[in-house]
Amino acid sequence: MNVVRSIRTYGYLFGYLPFSIPALRQVRRMKGDASPEKLADTVIREPRRWATGILRRTNSDIRMSIKGNLPDGPVLFVSNHEGNFDIPVLIAHLPKPFGFMSKEEVRKLPVIRKWMEEMNCVFVDRSDRRSAVRSIYDMAEKLRSGHSMLIFPEGTRSRGGKPGDFKSGFVRIAKEGEVPIVPVAIHGTSDIMERNNNRIRPAHVTVDVLEAISHQEILDRSAAEITRLIQDRIREATSERAAEKQQQETGNPA
Numbered sequence: 209m210n211v212v213r214s215i216r217t218y219g220y221l222f223g224y225l226p227f228s229i230p231a232l233r234q235v236r237r238m239k240g241d242a243s244p245e246k247l248a249d250t251v252i253r254e255p256r257r258w259a260t261g262i263l264r265r266t267n268s269d270i271r272m273s274i275k276g277n278l279p280d281g282p283v284l285f286v287s288n289h290e291g292n293f294d295i296p297v298l299i300a301h302l303p304k305p306f307g308f309m310s311k312e313e314v315r316k317l318p319v320i321r322k323w324m325e326e327m328n329c330v331f332v333d334r335s336d337r338r339s340a341v342r343s344i345y346d347m348a349e350k351l352r353s354g355h356s357m358l359i360f361p362e363g364t365r366s367r368g369g370k371p372g373d374f375k376s377g378f379v380r381i382a383k384e385g386e387v388p389i390v391p392v393a394i395h396g397t398s399d400i401m402e403r404n405n406n407r408i409r410p411a412h413v414t415v416d417v418l419e420a421i422s423h424q425e426i427l428d429r430s431a432a433e434i435t436r437l438i439q440d441r442i443r444e445a446t447s448e449r450a451a452e453k454q455q456q457e458t459g460n461p462a
Contacts, residue, residue, distance in 0.1 A: 224261060225319040232319070237328050239326035243393030244354050251326045252305035258326045259296040266293075266400050267410040269456050272301045276419035283390045283420065284347075284382045288371035289440050293413075298358065298392070300393065301415055307350060308358040309343060317448035326356045329412040334363075344381055351385025358392075361435075362395040368398035370404070371446060374439040382423065387425060390448040391418040391438045416445045 223458050238247055246422040255448065263270060295308070307328030315331055320430060324331075328390050330346045332340035347357050357382065361374040382389050392415065401409035426434055 210404065210407045210409050213266065213410075214406075217262060217408045218264055220261055223287070226259050228258065228319065228323065232322055232326065248305040248355065252299070253325060255299050255327065259300040261447070262296050263300055263361050265389070266398055266408050268396075269410070269415055270297060270301060270413045270415070270433075271391065272415040272417065274303070274417040278303060278417065279388045279420050279422075282351050282354050282385075282387050284351060284360040284378065284385060284387050285356065285390050285392050286374075286438055286442075287358060287392035287394055288446060289296040289362050289365050290358055290368060290371075290394055290396070291365055291402045293366075293397040293400045294360070294394055297394065297397055297413055297415060301394070302358075302417070304356045307360045309347060309360075312339070328357070330357075340377075344377055345384075347381045348384035349389045351381070355362065356387075357385075363441075365402070367402045371439070371443050375434050376431045376435040379426065379434045383425050386423060388423050389421045389434070389438065391441050392416070393418060393442045393449070395446045395449035412456075415451050416449070418442070418445060 228305065235247070235251050235254075236415075237252060242327070244248065282348060283304065285304075286300065287294065298306075304329070307324075307330065309332055312333040313330050314324065328350045330343050330350070332343040347359070351357055359378045361376075361378045362372040363375060366372055378389070394413070394415050396411050396413035399409070400409060400413070421434065429437075450462050
């Protein structure tokens with residue numbers, strides 16, 4: 209069954225893209241006429257449909273919780289990076305449209321690249337230090353322009369293990385972008401693919417949107433303090449979800 213599910217999921221992943229081209233053209237026609245808010249809502253509609261369709265084909269159970277009040281206006285979402293399905297899950301479920309930082313190689317995928325450009329994504333060549341520095345400025349500029357952004361500060365997937373150490377560059381992005389940080393703890397996405405030899409299987413995925421850190425607090429504290437604070441909160445949340453999962457699988461109290 210996992211083989212059939214994998215074929216259906218991967219087939220949809222790329223097979224849907226040509227059918228999204230008319231919507232892409234509509235988005236481009238709207239530029240200059242629609243408000244930034246309306247344009248962002250229109251842009252995200254098709255990627256959300258795509259992401260929701262992918263996740264539906266995995267038969268996964270995905271649940272999201274929001275702790276505290278989500279700030280108005282643009283924010284920098286800072287998330288741990290567990291697996292390749294993090295982006296579809298977050299596109300489908302985060303309450304704000306967002307762009308994100310992606311590796312330069314994705315530019316080679318024509319339709320995907322065009323949608324990512326419309327979503328205000330930023331591409332970075334990790335082998336080029338100047339590209340990495342430029343990506344920080346680009347992310348901050350998009351935040352100042354009113355677009356929420358997402359970053360994975362681990363820089364690599366944890367594949368279901370404890371989230372790795374966070375790099376502190378995201379703090380500078382939030383400071384220069386003049387926005388609050390919203391930590392996001394994601395758990396279970398690696399069970400969809402990475403832990404199954406890249407075959408697709410159903411998984412229980414949780415997305416916890418944690419309490420925001422105000423821009424003023426970001427300014428008042430050092431980058432190291434903010435990095436450690438967010439890293440610890442996300443690790444605590446993912447650890448709690450892992451304990452819940454173990455309890456459900458064994459039937460024993462945590």
